[in-house]
Amino acid sequence: SLSQGHCHYSGYIEDVEGSSAALSLCSGLRGVIHTEGTSFGIEPLEGSTSDEHLVYRLEDVKTGPLSCGTPHFHNHDDEASPRKPTDSHVHNITFGQAGSHLIRFNYKKRNQTAVREEMVQIANYVDSMYMALNIRIVLVGLEIWSVQNFINTDGSAGEVLGRFTQWREKELVHRRRHDSAQLIINKGFGGTAGMAFVGTACSRSHSGGINSFTNNNVMSFASIVAHELGHNLGMNHDDGRNCKCDVTHCIMNSGATGSHNFSSCSADDFEKMILNSGGRCLLNIPRPDEAYSAPFCGNKLVDVGEECDCGSEEECEKDLCCEPKTCKLRSGAQCAYGVCCKNCRFLPGGTVCRSSTDECDLAEYCNGSSALCQNDVFKQDGHPCKQGQAYCYNGLCQHYDTQCQAIFGTKAKAAPELCFKDVNSKGDRFGNCGYHSNGFKKCESRNAMCGKLQCENVQSSVIFGIKPSIIQTPIAGTTCWGVDFLLGSDVPDPGMVNEGTKCGENKVCLNFECKSAEVLNYDCDVERKCHSHGVCNSNKNCHCEYGWAPPFCEASGYGGSVDSGPTWNDKDTSTRDGLLVFFFLVLPLLALGLYVFFKRNELKRRFFRKKRSQGPSVKCAVGGVEDESGGRSLSPTYSPPPAANSCQLSIKPRDGHCCERNLRSQYITECMMGARKLFSQLNTSHLSPTKDVYGNTPISLIVLRFLCAI
Structure with missing residues (x-):
């Protein structure tokens, strides 16, 4: 818990729309207030004996010339994202979350309590800046390296960033759930204030940044952290773009200006990352026990x-x-709140709350008793995909063809291996295996398939809405296409072969090297562990196919895993009951009705001919008297039958029609008797022939009566 009784607070100015504030009462009043394009700082006046405080505009604070080490590019399309396709649909992010984990080197053995308060204060300031974008920054972890550094901090900013993200993937990801980790280090990198990967907020391998804290101005430094975290959230530099900014420079300007305002370009960049499923983890709302902040109702x-x-x-x-x-x-x-909450009620168990986006991804479901979706899981790294041609890596099936199509269009495909070996052996910006101290690194022959991506059958040269540098190399009758996005060594280049790509039999690309696939630590025996009815997920638990139940897919069930949430709602039987009624009652009756309809003539001949020939004679008085055989006698004598009714006794001209009606009525009665007999022979129902279990006339008899009346 925080010290000094939770002394950090965030809020807004009453009746001022779009305002925000982050204040600390730990040792005097200090903090920032943002309103109408202007940001103010407040802190105790140094040397004052009467608790005086200083209020000033943050833009008046002068800092040394520093810049972000993440290279910016000149976008040829102000609406384009350098890493994802554009999307024209409007998407309102009402409440985003970015759980952040801060790593702080304890400079000069400072008091750890003071360092902790300082870091919480920085996180509070960063949160206040992101409120304008409807994004909340929640500090969920703080680690202070007080004895030694756990990574080598020598070298360039790019090298330190690479080591830090590798350490995070290996050590930090499994400790506590978080979306981004930021290293705060008391070391300068020339004129570089910080560096981070772009659009990687939910990546296990690249969601991180480094921040150089070489002075004691916490408020100005918070702007640097906000800048580098912005890169993780898909934001690029504002330089050279037609951005709207309420102040002279905004947070994502390449120079560390100390600004506390985001531009319209930053908002657009973040929106595009969300629209392209780049921020799926941001929907995971931190649990109350995860937030490293002061409890306050209304925040x-x-x-x-x-x-x-x-x-x-x-x-x-x-x-x-x-x-x-x-x-x-x-x-x-x-x-x-939560994706599994609708109209103040939990969504039923089995409702999909995070759908699968790739053949290596797995869906998650609401459990019916929580508003939160299950943690995101996917197939274990190293699981075969694309019919055994590729491996799953971080929830994606990594394959050369897929990457070529993402860059050059749907008809592009990987170039022959000869292209990779020839181009990547040069060690220049268009063909390399990364960087070393002297520049681009040449690929050894065994690593050539893990360098710059080479494609063929290319039909488009406008990639992700921008026009990068493209080189075409004719080799052995084919044209090898490569691309350079001019992003430098400090961000993952979309033109390099993706990590996790299968580069040979039992080989995989990692860190621009073609290594044994054993480095993925894939140890899932689907036959023994999952009984051949499932796969292992990223937590090494079985995710079962439909028809089999977790945890080991050996008993019947509805699929899923212990991590995915239930895929079926056992409490809701309406669907099951409806299907039972349809298949065992409605469908048989419908089939019977159709059978009788199409066979009605045959049924008439089969069941009614004998009875009609043996039935009693009906005599009519008008126009003569019918004889026993049904013929008409010319005698005018009237001879009523023994059981004459009022119709037969009538001597009016219409009596001939009346007689026909009696014949018709007799026929219908005989038809119904025969139909009941047929109904009994078909044995399609256990219901009474005249009433169902509720005392109602069955639908089957209504159908038969209608058919007999035709």
Whole structure:
């Protein structure tokens, strides 16, 4: 927990739309206030004996000339993202989350409590900057290296960044759930203030950044952290783009200006990353026990002891689930937030809350008792995909053809191996295996398939909305296409072969080298562990096919895993009951009706001919008297039958029609008797021939009566 009774707070200025504030009361009043394009800082006046404080505009603070080490490019399309295709649809991100883990080297053996307070203060300031984009930054972990560094910090900023992200993937990812990790180090890298990978917020291998903290101005430094974290969230530099900024320079300017405002370009970049499924993990709302912050009802974060938090009373006016004064659920509400919450009620178990996006990805489902979706899992790294031609890596099936199509269009495909070996042996910007201290690194022959991507059958040269540098190399009758996005060594280049790509039999690309696939540590025996009815997920648990139940896919069930949530709602039987009624009642009756309809003539001949020939004679008085055989006598004598009815006794002209009606009625009666006999022979129902179990006339008899009347 935080020291000094939780002294860090965030909020806004009452009645000022778009304002935000982050304040600390730990040792005097200090913090930042953002309003109407202007940011103010407040801190205790040094040397004052009467608790005086200094208030100033942050843009007036002068800092040394520093820049971001992530190279920027001149975008030829202001609406384009350098890593994802554009999307014209409007998408409103109402509440994003970016859980951040801060790693701080303890400079000069400073008091760890003071360092902790300083880092929480920085996270609070960064959160206040992102509020304008409807993004919340939640500090979920803080690690202080007080004895030694766990990575080598020598070398360039790019080299340190690479070592840090590798350490994070190996050590930090498994400790605590987080979306991005930022290393704060008291070391300068020339004029570089920080460096980070772009659009990698949910990546296990590249979601991180480094930040050079060489002075004691916490507020200015918070802008650097916000900048590098912005890169992880898909934001590129504003330089050379037609961006709208309310101040002279915004946060994502390549120079460390100390600004606390985001530009329109930053908002667009983040939106495009979300639209292209680049921020799936940002929907994972931190649990109350994960947030490294002070509990406060009204901060829109569900803290320990709270059931919900919709903000101020004004913001909660339209919230039907949460009580703003107590941060408790309203009467009758089960939940107030989360992808598995709708209309204040939990979504039924088995509802998909995170769909699969790749053949190496696995879907997650609501469990029916929580508003939160299960943690994102995917097939274990190293699982075969694309009919054994590739491996799963970080939830994606990595293959040369797929990458070529993503860059050059759907008809592109990987060039022959000869292209990779020839081009990547040169060691220049168009063919290399990464960098070393002297520049581009030539690929050894065994690593050539892990250098610059080479494609053929290319039909488009505008990639991701921009025009990169493209080189065409004719080799052995084919044209090898390569690309350079001019992003430098400090961001993952889309023109390099993706890590995890299969570069040979039992070989995989990692760090621009073609290594044994054993480095992926794939140890899943699907036959023994999952009984050949499932695959292993990233937690090494079986994810079962439909028809088999976790955890080991040996018993019947509905599929899924212990990590995915239930794929079927056992409590909701409406679908099952409906199917039973349809298949065992409606469908048989429908089949019977159709059978009788199409066979009605045959049935008439089969069941009614004998009875009609043996039935009693019917005599009519009008126009003569019918004889026993049904012929008409010319005698005018009237001779009524023994059981004459009123119709037969009638001597009016219409009596001939009346007689025909009696014949028709007799025929229908005989038809029904025969149909009942048929119904009994077919043995299609156990119901009474005249009434069902509820005392109603069965549908089958209604159908038969209709057919007999035809």
